[in-house]
Amino acid sequence: MGSAKASLLMTKEDLVTFFHSDLFIPDLDALCKGDPGKDAVIRAMVSHLAQRKRFRNEKIVLETLRMREKLGSTGIGKGVAIPHGRSSVSKELTLLFARSPEGVDFDAVDGKPVYLFFMILAPHVDKESLYLPLLGKIVEVTKDATARRRLMKAPGFEEVTEVLLKAER
Amino acid sequence: MNPGLESLILLQDLDLMIREVSDAKTATQMSRIGFEVDQVGNLKQAREELARKVGTDLLATYDRLMKRYDRAVAPVRDNICLACFMKQPTKYSGTEDSLRSCSHCKRFLYFI
Numbered sequence: 001m002g003s004a005k006a007s008l009l010m011t012k013e014d015l016v017t018f019f020h021s022d023l024f025i026p027d028l029d030a031l032c033k034g035d036p037g038k039d040a041v042i043r044a045m046v047s048h049l050a051q052r053k054r055f056r057n058e059k060i061v062l063e064t065l066r067m068r069e070k071l072g073s074t075g076i077g078k079g080v081a082i083p084h085g086r087s088s089v090s091k092e093l094t095l096l097f098a099r100s101p102e103g104v105d106f107d108a109v110d111g112k113p114v115y116l117f118f119m120i121l122a123p124h125v126d127k128e129s130l131y132l133p134l135l136g137k138i139v140e141v142t143k144d145a146t147a148r149r150r151l152m153k154a155p156g157f158e159e160v161t162e163v164l165l166k167a168e169r
Numbered sequence: 170m171n172p173g174l175e176s177l178i179l180l181q182d183l184d185l186m187i188r189e190v191s192d193a194k195t196a197t198q199m200s201r202i203g204f205e206v207d208q209v210g211n212l213k214q215a216r217e218e219l220a221r222k223v224g225t226d227l228l229a230t231y232d233r234l235m236k237r238y239d240r241a242v243a244p245v246r247d248n249i250c251l252a253c254f255m256k257q258p259t260k261y262s263g264t265e266d267s268l269r270s271c272s273h274c275k276r277f278l279y280f281i
Contacts, residue, residue, distance in 0.1 A: 056170075056280065056281065057170055057175065057178070059175065060175060060178050060179055060182070063179050063182075064179070064182045064183075064186070067182070067183055067186060067212060067215055068186065070208060070211040070212055070215060071186075071190060071206045071207075071208050071209065071211065071212060072204065072205045072206055072207060072208050074204065076203050076204070082204075085182075085186070086182070086185065086186065086189070087182055088178050088181055088182055088242060088244070088279070089178065089279070089281065091281060124182075124185055124240075132198055132199075132202065135202050135204075136201075136202045139202055139203045
């Protein structure tokens with residue numbers, strides 16, 4: 001994968017500014033008890049964002065992300081998925097980070113379960129054009145196997161940002 | 170939110186998504202990042218289904234606005250249409266559940 005060009009525009013320091021402690025779900029499995037499927041985890045993450053007033057209409061965002069998955073899975077392999085999309089009801093570029101200790105069948109390209117989720121939502125007009133660089137940077141950082149392992153084990157939000165800053169790429 | 174308005178916003182999101190991934194430059198960028206966006210046919214099928222749900226009259230207005238402005242649905246804040254930046258008549262304010270259009274540019278409006 002050649003994410004270099006898009007991610008060159010964003011540093012790891014820039015990347016961590018998109019992470020917020022209230023947009024971190026350490027245990028998605030606990031939110032999706034009894035329904036650990038792809039749609040359930042997307043619903044849980046969208047609901048988390050809606051509760052934190054990131055947009056007014058949960059249904060529209062959910063449908064947009066479902067449509068995006070129809071284009072091809074955003075499960076990029078090695079236990080990572082980056083569900084993303086642009087929505088008319090999204091006010092600003094938003095990133096949510098979530099973990100599933102058990103792993104989720106997300107139709108990932110390598111057919112393996114997904115443990116790390118980075119959900120990105122953007123408005124259609126992204127004035128600073130940060131949407132693709134943000135996507136690219138997450139892909140790049142999560143290529144580092146040590147970073148992936150440490151992201152899974154990070155006990156809290158502060159440790160998550162430390163791992164991102166120390167990632168190899 | 171008004172169900173008709175909800176469908177129109179979704180239709181717009183879907184149309185803009187189809188346009189974005191049909192653009193060769195964007196598709197190449199996405200592919201470089203690591204996302205293959207080659208199932209556009211699935212989106213077009215979903216678009217057809219959604220368009221049927223919207224209904225003929227509303228769809229005709231939506232298509233006309235998309236053709237003219239690139240966006241048929243626009244956010245409204247503080248009673249100002251954020252597409253044409255014209256203030257809406259006071260009688261329009263506070264009616265989130267109704268399907269209404271900008272008094273100036275005629276785009277459908279939703280609260281953001």
